[in-house]
Amino acid sequence: DIQMTQSPSSLSASVGDRVTITCRASQGISNYLAWYQQKPGKVPKLVIYAASTLQSGVPSRFSGSGSGTDFTLTISSLQPEDVATYYCQKYNSVPLTFGGGTKVEIK
Amino acid sequence: EVQLLESGGGLVQPGGSLRLSCAASGFTFRHYAMSWVRQAPGKGLEWVSIISVSGGDTYYADSVKGRFTISRDNSKNTLYLQMNSLRAEDTAVYYCAKVWVPAGYDAFDIWGQGTMVTVSS
Numbered sequence: 001d002i003q004m005t006q007s008p009s010s011l012s013a014s015v016g017d018r019v020t021i022t023c024r025a026s027q028g029i030s031n032y033l034a035w036y037q038q039k040p041g042k043v044p045k046l047v048i049y050a051a052s053t054l055q056s057g058v059p060s061r062f063s064g065s066g067s068g069t070d071f072t073l074t075i076s077s078l079q080p081e082d083v084a085t086y087y088c089q090k091y092n093s094v095p096l097t098f099g100g101g102t103k104v105e106i107k
Numbered sequence: 108e109v110q111l112l113e114s115g116g117g118l119v120q121p122g123g124s125l126r127l128s129c130a131a132s133g134f135t136f137r138h139y140a141m142s143w144v145r146q147a148p149g150k151g152l153e154w155v156s157i158i159s160v161s162g163g164d165t166y167y168a169d170s171v172k173g174r175f176t177i178s179r180d181n182s183k184n185t186l187y188l189q190m191n192s193l194r195a196e197d198t199a200v201y202y203c204a205k206v207w208v209p210a211g212y213d214a215f216d217i218w219g220q221g222t223m224v225t226v227s228s
Contacts, residue, residue, distance in 0.1 A: 001169075034214035036152070043202065043221065044144075044152060049214040087152050091213055094157065094166040096142070101151040 002027045004090055006099035012107045019075040021102045023088035028068045032092035035064055035073045038101075039084045047086070048073065080106055109133035109217050111203050116222030123193050123226070129186040129203030129219055137181035140206040142215060143188050145199035145224075155201070156188065160210055171197075193226045200224075 003026040013019050023033065031051035036044040046055045048064035051071055061076045075082055083106055088099040115127040129141070143155040156167045156177040165177050176189040186203050200221040207216030 036215075038152075043218045044215075045218075046207070046214055046216045049207065055216065085151075089152075089154070089214065094212075095168050096154040096157065096212070098144075098152040098154060 001095055002029065002090060002093075002097060004088055004097050004099040006086075006088055006102050008102060009100065010103040010105070012105045013078050014107045015078055015080060017078045019078050019082075019104060021073045021086055021088075021104075023066075023071045023073070023099050025069045025071075025090060029090045029092040031067050032090055033064075033066070033071050034089045034091060036087045036089065037082075037084045038087065044087065075104075078104070078106070109205075111205065111217055111219035113201065113203055113219045113222040116201065116224045118225045118227065119193055120228050121194060121226055124189070124191045125193065125224060127188040127190065127201055127203075127222055127224070129188075131184045131186065131205070134205070134217075136179075136184040138209045140210070140212055141177075141179060141186045142204045142206065143177060143186075144202045144204055144215070144218075145197075146202070146221075147196075147199040150199075153199070157206075157212060158186070190224070193224075195226050198224060198226050 005024045033051045035048040038044045052064045085101045085103045110132045112130045142157040158177045174192045178187045202221045203219045204215035205217040
């Protein structure tokens, strides 16, 4: 099975900083990758699908890139409401594995 | 409004069984594959199972294969997860989730609020 590895597992940044989260697949998955945001005590929310397509209603400061095995989620200017844990997920084939998550906090 | 509402969680002894339900509304349920995802307390998301639009194709994580069964009733707009031979490590919040594209397997655009399953003696 393909493994999904996220890094870092946590980060702390200042409001307005550019934040980048990485997700690596152990084998190529083309662009079949999604990113989810889970705020504390809340349900996961789809942020990006097809590696780089922003889900409707998600602020444009979020962006995704990558293909094959290496992917990134970028928040161009971190806002207090972005405090959350972010997960990547592959969906090219089953199992639809999630990464371990990256917890984003405000410094 | 598109909505998923899980029910059926609770406390069960190791080796016991539980059936979760997920009632869907606000979209044409029979057009979308559906999935279960769980999250153990303080841990990350773990994909559990997915079912095709007709129910004819089902897939499972290795951790639940042979013990859990996913099914759906398109006439009732309801997704199910039958969980047997439950173990302590199955303790988690169980979310049902809708695949965002019709008919295929893809990202999950709608999630339920989750139902807590606790396996303990």
